[in-house]
Amino acid sequence: MVDDYRVTPWQVEGEVDYERLVREFGTQKIDENLKASISSLTGELHVLIRRGVFFSHRDLDLVLKDYRDGKGFFLYTGRGPSKAMHIGHLLPFVFTKWLQDKFGVNLYVEVTDDEKFLTNQGVTLDEARSWARENILDIIAVGFDPDKTFIFQDTEYIRNMYPRALEISKKLNFSEVKSVFGFEGSANIGWIFYPAIQMVPTMFERKRCLIPSGIDQDPYWRLQRDIAESLGYPKAAQIQSRFLPPLTGISGKMSASQPETAVYLNDDPNTVRKKIMRYAFSGGQSTVELHRKLGGDPWVDIPFIWLYYFFEDDDSKIRKVEEDYRSGRMLTGELKELLTEKLNGFLGNHAVRREEATSKIDVYKFTGKLAQKMWSTVFD
């Protein structure tokens, strides 16, 4: 069987078959029962889980049980810092904030400047670290609880994590990481060790850890689940997302090296409009006449898919957009206009909050209640 797509923590190519990925990775789909369990605790369901962007999980049922039983849990997610974050990078954080708000739990955000440096030949450590600062501003802008959130960069927080990383690394041999990540002999030795670093935060508390992230990160958590209990910690639970498809069509992932595939958090309103009008793949017909007659196909149409996945939260409104587009009542240009307005509204609000974030970096990294506690803790 020929692979027509490829998903690793460093590479997403082709049109991902998510059904098959769930089978191959051995995760569970988030079914209606589980959605009902969540909304019985939260009162509502976030659009990103309601519409299936977060679609896969491991032990989410056990996390909810721990919560109901009063044991609690904690959240952990991360960011490999890069030059500019696009909208697809931000959505997991938006969802994570919703989880923190609803459950009132601690959140740890690992900014992996070490991994970004090790896995990219052309990136210097200085670059990775200055991107870390930029990305942290975008993350803070999402609005996490400043006393229940700790944002840290690996190269800064390593002293506190290193003993635990050693404990983890002693349990993982080269053959094991090779089989999960596909490392070759050409992999540098920092990259080979790095998985131990990414696993440390899953053991920051004795509670169960819930990790909201893209499903591409799954190999790390498979390894964590192999060894966590032998170190006295629960297996990490996950809630995993599919990728917001690139503007250019449903294959692959938005890419920093192809600016037309993505909308960046700092794109100005005109740039956003141009990108959507020019590059967004349309499911409409080639002429207005044909479109009016035959209608469009919303499920290959990127403006519709983006609205559906996140930007049009209202269920009755998105249903009407789908019907109007499919019937030909709504034209491609109108659909693109709708997304442009929603996106620019979202990005405008984000820009304001990012501006305010500059003065809050120290709180999330050092002086907030959770941050202070973390700097006085060495994990060994």
Add this chain to the structure above:
Amino acid sequence: MVDDYRVTPWQVEGEVDYERLVREFGTQKIDENLKASISSLTGELHVLIRRGVFFSHRDLDLVLKDYRDGKGFFLYTGRGPSKAMHIGHLLPFVFTKWLQDKFGVNLYVEVTDDEKFLTNQGVTLDEARSWARENILDIIAVGFDPDKTFIFQDTEYIRNMYPRALEISKKLNFSEVKSVFGFEGSANIGWIFYPAIQMVPTMFERKRCLIPSGIDQDPYWRLQRDIAESLGYPKAAQIQSRFLPPLTGISGKMSASQPETAVYLNDDPNTVRKKIMRYAFSGGQSTVELHRKLGGDPWVDIPFIWLYYFFEDDDSKIRKVEEDYRSGRMLTGELKELLTEKLNGFLGNHAVRREEATSKIDVYKFTGKLAQKMWSTVFD
């Protein structure tokens, strides 16, 4: 060709053929010219180099040239902490102190609690770290300059070293470390990364680094020399020792798991006497009569070899011991008595200085002039 010995940083077995090791490792022997260069600067030669315990080097001539040219150099050595240090562990430190005294240079002592944990299945990190403290007391007892010496444990100093370790690790891939260290797929990923950590201190200063250590550490420095210049640092120079042979005979290395092979720094005088009388391999004859008639063989006789390598510093005295033993004038018992006295004198002095070392730990680790500078420096 069958290997009848094996030398790696973690294993020394068999009767080491040092001539062959020098050829295989590609180091240089310390010849009479080089000895003359050293003594022209130091006024004398330490017994450990005069008698050939430190017998091999790389770029020692360049180190001396840098010193003569006013560029200076610095010293770096280390210790993989273990339960108890034996006399063979201490000699490189004694020699290193002589180098520091004669050249007035900075010394960095890395205590590799991480490596000890990673490379020994039965050792916990707690154990490695408490042995580190014990070993540091023995090292301090040697008497290094407290303002020119920085002693650090990897798990404590990692924050300052990690960025540089990342830079190094990005230049080394699995195939390269495998070819040098012989790693298999079963090697844990911490162990695979560790060589990067051991290389960081060679770049603590922009000067040339001279490493006094056992020749078993050579693989690290070969790798360092492959990559150092690409990071803007000189290739590390080495001055390398053979192993003080175990009490039980000239094969292998003193071993903590076979207490009869070694004399520990905390062995009491009676224990030392018993070990030497009972276990020290003798080159003498089976009866006094035969010995008086045929004489002994000093070069397989461990008491003689220990006296020669270190404990009888006086050249005319050791020559007389050799002649008397070879001729049969000196008996095995007398030779063993001589070593016992010398060893117990050495260990008695060491014990006093080790007692005093307790109050000096903070100076070497944190408050000394060099230590303070190092804690305020991050290597990136």
